[in-house]
Amino acid sequence: MALSGVQIFKLLPKTNCKKCGHPTCLAFAMKLAQRQVSLDLCPDVSEEAKKVLGEASAPPIRSVTLGAGDKAVKMGEETVLFRHDKTFVNQCAFAVEVKDTMSADEINAVVDQVLGSEIERVGQKLRIDAIFVSNASGDAGKFEAAVKAIAAKAPEVPLILSTTNPAAAEASVKAVAANKPLLYGANKSNVDAMASVAKTHKVSLGVAAEDLDGLTELTDKIKELGVEDMVLDSGARTAKEIMRDNTYIRRAALKKGNKSVGYPVITFAQRDDVMLETLIASLGVMKYASIIVMSSIDRWKSLALFTLRQNIYTNPQVPLQVKQDIYKLGTPTSDAPLLITSNFSLTYFIVSGEIEGSKVPVRLAVLDTEGLSVLTGWAAGKFTAAKIAQFIQESGIEKEISHKELIIPGYVAILSGSIEDKLPGWKITVGPREANGLPAFLKARTN
Amino acid sequence: MAFTAPNETFGGKVFQIDAGIDKKIVFGGEDVLPFHLFEGNVPNRPVVAYEIQDVPPEDWPETIKKVYEGVSGDPVTWAKYCQDKLNAKAIALRLIGTHPDRQNRSPEDAAKTVKDVLAAISIPLIILGSNHVEKDAAILLAAAEAAKDKNCFLGKAQEENYKTIAAACMANNLKLIAMSQLDINLSKQLNILITQMGFEKENLVTDPMCSGLGYGLDYTYSVMERIRLAALTQNDATMQMPMLADVGMNAWKAKEAIATEAELPIGGVLEQRAIAWEAVTATALMIAGSEILIMRHPEAVKAVEKFIDELM
Ligand code: B12
Ligand code: SF4
Numbered sequence: 001m002a003l004s005g006v007q008i009f010k011l012l013p014k015t016n017c018k019k020c021g022h023p024t025c026l027a028f029a030m031k032l033a034q035r036q037v038s039l040d041l042c043p044d045v046s047e048e049a050k051k052v053l054g055e056a057s058a059p060p061i062r063s064v065t066l067g068a069g070d071k072a073v074k075m076g077e078e079t080v081l082f083r084h085d086k087t088f089v090n091q092c093a094f095a096v097e098v099k100d101t102m103s104a105d106e107i108n109a110v111v112d113q114v115l116g117s118e119i120e121r122v123g124q125k126l127r128i129d130a131i132f133v134s135n136a137s138g139d140a141g142k143f144e145a146a147v148k149a150i151a152a153k154a155p156e157v158p159l160i161l162s163t164t165n166p167a168a169a170e171a172s173v174k175a176v177a178a179n180k181p182l183l184y185g186a187n188k189s190n191v192d193a194m195a196s197v198a199k200t201h202k203v204s205l206g207v208a209a210e211d212l213d214g215l216t217e218l219t220d221k222i223k224e225l226g227v228e229d230m231v232l233d234s235g236a237r238t239a240k241e242i243m244r245d246n247t248y249i250r251r252a253a254l255k256k257g258n259k260s261v262g263y264p265v266i267t268f269a270q271r272d273d274v275m276l277e278t279l280i281a282s283l284g285v286m287k288y289a290s291i292i293v294m295s296s297i298d299r300w301k302s303l304a305l306f307t308l309r310q311n312i313y314t315n316p317q318v319p320l321q322v323k324q325d326i327y328k329l330g331t332p333t334s335d336a337p338l339l340i341t342s343n344f345s346l347t348y349f350i351v352s353g354e355i356e357g358s359k360v361p362v363r364l365a366v367l368d369t370e371g372l373s374v375l376t377g378w379a380a381g382k383f384t385a386a387k388i389a390q391f392i393q394e395s396g397i398e399k400e401i402s403h404k405e406l407i408i409p410g411y412v413a414i415l416s417g418s419i420e421d422k423l424p425g426w427k428i429t430v431g432p433r434e435a436n437g438l439p440a441f442l443k444a445r446t447n
Numbered sequence: 448m449a450f451t452a453p454n455e456t457f458g459g460k461v462f463q464i465d466a467g468i469d470k471k472i473v474f475g476g477e478d479v480l481p482f483h484l485f486e487g488n489v490p491n492r493p494v495v496a497y498e499i500q501d502v503p504p505e506d507w508p509e510t511i512k513k514v515y516e517g518v519s520g521d522p523v524t525w526a527k528y529c530q531d532k533l534n535a536k537a538i539a540l541r542l543i544g545t546h547p548d549r550q551n552r553s554p555e556d557a558a559k560t561v562k563d564v565l566a567a568i569s570i571p572l573i574i575l576g577s578n579h580v581e582k583d584a585a586i587l588l589a590a591a592e593a594a595k596d597k598n599c600f601l602g603k604a605q606e607e608n609y610k611t612i613a614a615a616c617m618a619n620n621l622k623l624i625a626m627s628q629l630d631i632n633l634s635k636q637l638n639i640l641i642t643q644m645g646f647e648k649e650n651l652v653t654d655p656m657c658s659g660l661g662y663g664l665d666y667t668y669s670v671m672e673r674i675r676l677a678a679l680t681q682n683d684a685t686m687q688m689p690m691l692a693d694v695g696m697n698a699w700k701a702k703e704a705i706a707t708e709a710e711l712p713i714g715g716v717l718e719q720r721a722i723a724w725e726a727v728t729a730t731a732l733m734i735a736g737s738e739i740l741i742m743r744h745p746e747a748v749k750a751v752e753k754f755i756d757e758l759m
Contacts, residue, residue, distance in 0.1 A: 239757035275726060275747075278726070300717075304723040316665065
């Protein structure tokens with residue numbers, strides 16, 4: 001449980017030596033209570049205080065990393081149940097299952113899909129994050145071979161090694177230990193051996209239980225055995241169970257301080273029906289999964305899930321934004337139309353989508369409205385004649401184009417006079433109100 | 448150690464509402480967060496209504512238009528197809544042809560369409576205007592008279608036109624959908640204004656304004672979650688109406704539901720992508736709290752129904 005500033009103060013040296021950069025120990029304690037500073041700043045703190053404070057300041061959901069290097073995925077550290085309270089912290093990872101019973105060609109094909117899955121959306125790079133290799137054959141040798149083949153082909157992609165056989169676990173984890181795979185499959189019958197493999201190779205351990213009672217028992221035991229980094233599987237498989245267990249786990253960790261379940265959660269979404277699988281995975285995105293395992297990753301499905309994840313994990317206070325600039329859509333010549341819009345990513349998306357669809361090359365000026373839409377920006381004084389005029393003048397666009405005409409959104413037609421006053425020599429044209437009127441509007445001008 | 452289930456129960460409850468005469472739909476009535484069956488009562492599942500229009504869907508993307516080829520030429524055939532062939536539980540008839548920028552159809556035209564569709568189906572009907580605030584006042588007034596005593600939903604009433612539309616609902620014994628613009632306070636305020644007219648709060652459905660996946664879904668999702676939390680934790684009777692999500696029209700506006708694979712190579716097969724766009728939007732909004740969803744593609748509806756089966 002979190003300690004108050006005064007409780008923390010009692011544990012500090014109380015010398016007010018200022019070495020931490022704070023005027024007094026109390027001031028430092030207050031900052032610590034708000035988690036704004038780290039305890040390391042005080043060089044004189046006792047070992048005992050470190051231990052107490054360390055435990056108290058540990059996040060309610062432990063941070064666990066899947067994989068190593070550039071493609072490693074951070075999980076856990078969540079602080080709320082609802083995204084409107086505070087931004088969700090670490091985006092869930094999408095993993096695709098590869099079975100060691102599949103042929104080498106089949107495995108290669110999935111790995112290729114994973115490697116080629118990266119796309120960019122609103123300035124973020126998104127991809128299938130991990131491969132879940134399962135020991136479906138039950139054969140240790142086959143499993144190790146599959147794991148090695150995948151790691152050779154995709155050395156940077158984080159792996160989840162799924163087996164309940166400690167011998168298979170030992171061999172395969174050893175082969176790719178530097179990649180920091182997640183070893184999934186500690187259960188009540190193999191827990192000691194699996195914990196020992198995880199401990200020896202310093203990898204995190206996936207804990208598979210049949211229910212939440214069993215899960216609690218297992219994680220407590222594994223912690224005693226010296227493994228701290230765990231990922232939880234309560235045994236939930238149906239949507240109903242996933243909803244229940246993932247909610248219980250997140251709530252217990254955050255609201256009850258239950259450390260036994262204060263770890264990231266893995267959710268299994270595999271279904272024969274791909275569309276249903278997409279919806280189960282969606283449930284995982286919204287309801288607290290840190291890893292979502294799927295059986296396939298068609299592009300249409302990844303795009304829908306990436307987009308949902310972006311929507312759920314975006315900061316509810318700060319809208320996604322596009323950089324202020326003048327963007328070229330198509331290959332505009334110097335007499336191509338110049339339009340202006342706001343930098344709210346949604347606005348930019350809709351407007352640029354319509355323009356691209358029209359196939360008319362244009363320049364699109366994107367004004368920094370701090371992520372507000374055209375109308376909201378106008379109402380909030382961020383999409384004003386003065387700001388538009390200043391942007392156009394400072395952009396140097398006048399030298400690049402052969403005309404002085406600016407097309408503004410129909411909803412802010414009211415601005416046209418005052419922009420003309422502030423941009424001498426320019427003609428302001430009012431475009432359609434809705435972006436979907438743009439193709440007809442642009443085509444009519446070129447004819 | 449055993450796990451102590453951190454159950455949460457609340458003082459509040461969502462109103463239960465129904466529609467239709469012969470074959471009714473019932474939704475709402477839960478006293479916990481969406482699908483939290485483990486800690487309270489969720490007596491009804493969310494309902495999906497199929498969207499049809501008074502005029503042929505010329506502006507719908509190809510992928511969805513072709514599903515209704517041959518039946519979408521007139522609303523009666525279209526409605527019967529949804530009821531008989533797609534096993535629709537309800538129909539949402541959008542009178543889009545009444546919009547001044549479209550066919551500018553008259554209130555009399557609208558009334559006739561409503562009458563004809565009602566005569567042809569036995570499942571409940573949701574009657575929607577074209578979202579033109581002035582025109583909707585006149586259109587929905589005529590539509591309400593045509594649907595008198597048929598236990599339909601009528602909408603959408605907005606801040607600018609709720610008086611006429613709510614009065615028409617009361618006079619004709621119908622239920623009302625009230626839409627506000629993505630803001631929990633605006634939604635509450637509109638509910639209060641409408642109930643102050645003497646409109647029964649139990650006959651009201653709230654539409655906090657839908658948005659599609661990738662196109663503002665985050666706003667709708669959070670507004671819905673917040674409305675539902677207010678209903679339950681604060682037992683706030685002005686926020687306990689079931690919520691509507693107008694999914695189809697928003698999902699099918701997205702570039703991702705329209706662009707071909709050649710135009711959007713990162714998106715893969717268009718057909719599956721478009722269906723997923725609609726189904727994922729619907730799923731997200733159900734999880735956020737909406738109990739009645741308006742959708743277009745039968746495959747998307749099928750997936751959503753299967754998903755609900757698994758959740759309940
Ligand atoms: C979500 C929302 C918000 C969000 C912000 C979202 C954001 N990132 O901007 C929040 C909750 C923060 C918000 C706040 C406010 N909002 Co607000 N908000 C909305 C809402 C519901 C949707 C806005 C939106 O996302 N639109 C979608 C985008 C894509 O639209 P868009 O940028 O305008 O782009 C469209 C067109 O303009 C056109 N277009 C865009 N660029 C171009 C370029 C060219 C050349 C052309 C031709 C066309 C074109 O194409 C797009 C699609 O068709 C609108 C209502 C509505 N239906 O618009 C109200 C609305 C814009 N807000 C309004 C107001 C008043 C405010 C506030 C001042 C107070 C309030 N009511 O809360 C604050 C101000 C914010 C601040 N001070 O920080 C009013 C504005 C009224 C007016 N006409 O002045 C509106 C219209 C609601 C209303 N009816 O009262 N808001
Ligand atoms: S460095 Fe430590 S002892 Fe010195 S003032 Fe800061 S908290 Fe107190």
